[in-house]
Amino acid sequence: MSTAQVRERHNPAGLTPAARRFLAANPELQTPFLVLDLDVVEARYRQLTSAMPRARVLYAVKANPAREVLQRLADLGSSFDVASPGEIDRCLKLGIDPARLAFGNTVKKERDIAYARSCGVGIFTVDAEAELDKVIRQAPGSTVYVRISTDGAGADWPLSRKFGCSPGDALGLLRKAAHAGLSFGVSFHVGSQQRDLTAWDRALADAGALVRTLSQEGYQAAGVNLGGGLPCAYREPVAGIGAYGQAIHRALARHLGQDFAGEVLTEPGRYLVGDAGVIQTEVVLISRRPAGDQTRWVYLDIGMFNGLTETLDEAIRYRIGAPPGRGAPGPVVLAGPSCDSADVLYEKSGYQLPVGLRIGDRLQLMSAGAYTASYSTVWFNGFEPLRTFFVSAAGPVTGTPSAQPQPGTRATAPDRQHAHALER
């Protein structure tokens, strides 16, 4: 199915009832902030395991490392893809079994591999011989996945040449791993927010060929890791998770065979948490430059450096909610609040907002739960990192306060009675 043919809309993920209640109950709460509905995370996890019953889910912690998210997914039985000792420690402190952790970053300090192994982590990913050598030295008995490169075509946040090796180089690494007594598998990543369902087929063709070659040499692969790439509901339509599941299932059968006995891993990040989040932001300034120009510059209190890094090159295009009763849509450029001129969000993507939009109005950036809060800078321009509030229909969730309200202003305490939320 080509991207152009995709007409089935992924769940548009408007405001959930719990998020809507939270925003309604806290109209004065100082923006910007992220509201994350943990029930959506759970729903996505269930939808994914239903669509891909063959796969073991490893949540890519980097997408949103909040403890509340990790806990909810851990309770559902998820495994976790971690990128650093920091992420390992956070998972372990939540009581997550280290057997459920995979150290998926291909760039690891040797002492961090040793640390991970000492904690009980048993799965590592590599794409270079020097990295494999570190794993052989520090993590005997573990399983190593060798990551092959893909072209990333069809992805909104594509993966560059930074990761993955050629199938030819991978074969050498896999043989070396096998000879060293490690279990091994093949991994890849088709690019984040991948909208082309055939992308997995192309990568699995390479992976399948490697698995067969090794099998002919007497070495059975422990598994295949499908990486990430499953989408959430940004501005452009994407297929539903069922269509992804079917396309991937067909590709697995075609290239690995119905009788493949190894494990199938998938590493969703964006898919599980993106649609769960909505960012509330305030319009700080509207200007026309030159005066009278049809296009308005709309400056928000969130930008590239306090949560919206993925607007870099306008790669990720959030749906935007505006107040009702503000008239017909008209063209805008959207920019952040910092003094940095790189902090322009959308200039070329044809965004429109109501012509009657006013300074002080609040906008909602939809499906903003992934790669936002943890991307915030610590204090650029004196702005505090993006705060997160967690909501759930089931009742209050635990959390620990993190960022403080910005000095010199006051944040209204969130109405916990209504919203079952705690600031973290």
Place this chain on the structure above:
Amino acid sequence: MSTAQVRERHNPAGLTPAARRFLAANPELQTPFLVLDLDVVEARYRQLTSAMPRARVLYAVKANPAREVLQRLADLGSSFDVASPGEIDRCLKLGIDPARLAFGNTVKKERDIAYARSCGVGIFTVDAEAELDKVIRQAPGSTVYVRISTDGAGADWPLSRKFGCSPGDALGLLRKAAHAGLSFGVSFHVGSQQRDLTAWDRALADAGALVRTLSQEGYQAAGVNLGGGLPCAYREPVAGIGAYGQAIHRALARHLGQDFAGEVLTEPGRYLVGDAGVIQTEVVLISRRPAGDQTRWVYLDIGMFNGLTETLDEAIRYRIGAPPGRGAPGPVVLAGPSCDSADVLYEKSGYQLPVGLRIGDRLQLMSAGAYTASYSTVWFNGFEPLRTFFVSAAGPVTGTPSAQPQPGTRATAPDRQHAHALER
């Protein structure tokens, strides 16, 4: 003087004795970290006030908002350009007179303008009528600078269309400010790390014309704000500060006249702190892809998301120090440690590092004191924000601990006896 003609090297700012002592005394201190020599900040301040005696210096706090930096500059008599209530509060808590603060961000919430005025801040910058209206409402009696746009040509980190209005629109804003009883001036920004010394001349021609027009209408400008743009010593050579001072002095005389009675403001950020900093980083992985390729991929433990945001589009090109005895230089691509494929630092800029470079070697990113520590993300991929250690030949300086060593690893305590440094 054209950029190509610039042969005079800005002080190349190799390791200072204090920074060298600190690194030598702490060979095992966990990387990455920034070492900032406060004496260099002081030296730059003195050089600038000597080169531009007519100008009042407002340090752009955003470049490095560390309290130690602000305190040293405050002690020298500097004023400060602040971007937010957070930066205002930090300055005031250090005892800095609010009369020395200017709120230079053109994108301000109205309540933040009111807060700043209530604190005693009396200088504001605007580039749009709605923003001017906020200042008129909330800060009567203050001085407002109207920012005109420049093309940013010649700058390594140019300013886009995000800021500044046309001289024609500025005239209308200046008249409105004057009619409202505000003091007023003209400001601009020629782009950060500006290597073309004629850039100020072009902007001052516009500013001078506005000042003369207003004067003919009976309104005398309170000042002209030259913005930032003064450079530090990255890879490409730049002129010395004396040459900048002369070029700007000539342009001021040409376009505002020798008898201009208003204040001249300058807002250096990068110039004052850039050369004061060196980032110590470790080589995590070296790979060739495909195997045997001449170019090595060198992965560091610092990248786009924990301090090196300004490598975006390879705009800022740091000089890099490598260990001696590692052979002749050879081509490299440099990348950061995160799982994000955008985290590639230099691929097109022709960087070279010794062919014998090894995993575990430490590299120094020189002149990295500006726009690094405060640009770090809070916890992306589980990496802690960039730590800063302050050194000074004069002895210990005060500071407060901030980031903790990364979980799962140990940071050797810095040798304070030798290095007179405190972590913040």
